[in-house]
Amino acid sequence: MKSKLLLFGLILFIAFTACNKDKVSTYNASFHATPYQIKIPKYFPTLLNIPADNPMTVEGIRLGRYLFYDGRLSGRTEPDSLMSCCTCHIQSNAFECGINNSHFIGGATFGLTGIPTPHHMLPMINLVFNSNGYLWSGFINKNNTVLGNASYGVPAQQPYNYTNIESVVWMAITAPHEINGTIEKTVNMIKSIPMYPTMFKAAFGTEEINIDRISKAIAQFVRTLISSNSKFDKYLRGETNLTTDEFAGYVLFVSENGGDCFHCHGGSGNPLFTTNLFYNNGMDSIFNDPRDHSQVTHNIKDKGSYKAPTLRNIMYTAPYMHDGRFKTIDEVINFYSEAVIFSPNISVLMHHAINGGIQLTTIQKQQLKTFLTTLSDTNFISDTTFSKPSNLK
Numbered sequence: 001m002k003s004k005l006l007l008f009g010l011i012l013f014i015a016f017t018a019c020n021k022d023k024v025s026t027y028n029a030s031f032h033a034t035p036y037q038i039k040i041p042k043y044f045p046t047l048l049n050i051p052a053d054n055p056m057t058v059e060g061i062r063l064g065r066y067l068f069y070d071g072r073l074s075g076r077t078e079p080d081s082l083m084s085c086c087t088c089h090i091q092s093n094a095f096e097c098g099i100n101n102s103h104f105i106g107g108a109t110f111g112l113t114g115i116p117t118p119h120h121m122l123p124m125i126n127l128v129f130n131s132n133g134y135l136w137s138g139f140i141n142k143n144n145t146v147l148g149n150a151s152y153g154v155p156a157q158q159p160y161n162y163t164n165i166e167s168v169v170w171m172a173i174t175a176p177h178e179i180n181g182t183i184e185k186t187v188n189m190i191k192s193i194p195m196y197p198t199m200f201k202a203a204f205g206t207e208e209i210n211i212d213r214i215s216k217a218i219a220q221f222v223r224t225l226i227s228s229n230s231k232f233d234k235y236l237r238g239e240t241n242l243t244t245d246e247f248a249g250y251v252l253f254v255s256e257n258g259g260d261c262f263h264c265h266g267g268s269g270n271p272l273f274t275t276n277l278f279y280n281n282g283m284d285s286i287f288n289d290p291r292d293h294s295q296v297t298h299n300i301k302d303k304g305s306y307k308a309p310t311l312r313n314i315m316y317t318a319p320y321m322h323d324g325r326f327k328t329i330d331e332v333i334n335f336y337s338e339a340v341i342f343s344p345n346i347s348v349l350m351h352h353a354i355n356g357g358i359q360l361t362t363i364q365k366q367q368l369k370t371f372l373t374t375l376s377d378t379n380f381i382s383d384t385t386f387s388k389p390s391n392l393k
């Protein structure tokens with residue numbers, strides 16, 4: 001017993017000194033940003049994807065929130081050439097653009113030039129808990145050694161890599177189908193806006209503004225976007241009950257002989273409602289998208305494989321799938337029920353593919369849909385700490 005206690009003490013000690021060391025290397029003596037501790041919701045995984053060189057701070061998050069919502073991130077000021085993350089990632093749609101967007105009709109996004117994005121959107125929900133790669137393909141991941149991109153005119157050096165949320169920022173700025181700008185123009189624009197130098201100083205210690213700091217601040221903000229207060233969360237925490245139909249839908253969701261959704265979308269002991277892994281879920285028989293998961297693995301078996309998105313807040317994020325082919329949840333459920341296409345590439349976890357799907361009755365379909373609505377988190381889409389700062393135009 002005594003030796004166990006000692007060991008425990010030792011572990012605590014090592015953890016403590018390790019923490020301290022971290023702080024010393026991150027914050028020098030003359031500079032104290034306020035460390036921000038992510039509150040891990042009950043039952044959530046404890047592994048966070050926060051790069052060692054970008055610790056979260058209150059000041060960094062605040063700056064990131066401004067930049068996320070500042071259309072001048074495009075490097076331009078004319079009203080029709082403003083674009084930032086918020087142009088497409090809209091809070092009321094769980095940070096997708098939504099199917100009723102007056103600009104992106106039907107939920108199909110395009111850049112300032114009018115060039116369409118290669119895929120439909122993904123939401124920004126609980127991304128800090130994902131260490132398995134971002135984008136539909138998973139191209140942005142910690143093991144990606146590709147640097148820069150000659151076609152964007154971006155130098156092949158840090159921070160122009162494809163490894164984490166930080167990378168998405170320079171990609172969004174330079175991509176022809178998004179902001180279609182240049183890093184130089186964006187950095188100069190942000191430098192010229194009076195409020196920013198002080199905010200950079202508060203976040204990073206000096207007034208210097210560069211793409212590395214812009215990316216880090218926005219990534220910090222994105223990592224705070226945590227959704228954990230849906231009706232289903234309240235049910236798990238014992239704060240409310242599910243209706244009979246909601247519960248029946250949940251049972252279908254997690255039963256192999258019911259909906260059989262949970263292997264890929266979690267839900268049973270996995271409150272993220274995604275494994276953040278990549279599967280071919282049987283929507284097609286011919287695969288010619290260069291940006292599916294095979295782009296990352298270079299394995300032809302991964303043709304037609306995409307990230308299984310989280311089903312949290314799924315009612316806010318239509319249209320569905322990487323190509324937005326389904327406009328409603330009913331269409332999605334009908335697909336899984338009777339329109340699954342068997343192909344050599346289909347995931348083995350699509351257990352009912354040989355029958356064309358899970359073959360639900362009309363009542364079961366309703367119950368499954370009713371359960372999915374319990375994943376809507378009204379707090380998340382109205383939380384003012386995630387919304388546009390009121391003093392930003």
Ligand code: HEC
Nearest residue numbers: 084085088109110117119120121122134135136169172178
């Ligand atoms: C023109 C619309 C548009 C703009 C502007 C935009 N995005 Fe996106 N974003 C998308 C689309 C579309 C996807 C899905 C792309 C894919 O995976 O092929 C996406 C995906 C993402 C993802 C991956 C999510 C996941 O679960 O893997 C992140 C992170 C992200 N965007 C962050 C940002 C940030 C930060 C900005 C601002 C610097 C930004 N986006 C600007 C359209 C946009």
Ligand code: HEC
Nearest residue numbers: 259260261264279281306307308309320321322336347349
């Ligand atoms: C073999 C793994 C797998 C299983 C099982 C599975 N899915 Fe999926 N799901 C995926 C993948 C992969 C995608 C994205 C496919 C794409 O876009 O090409 C997806 C997409 C979705 C989407 C659209 C998400 C969005 O943001 O666009 C919904 C909704 C969905 N699935 C619900 C379900 C339900 C309900 C079940 C059970 C009836 C289920 N899934 C079973 C892997 C799976």
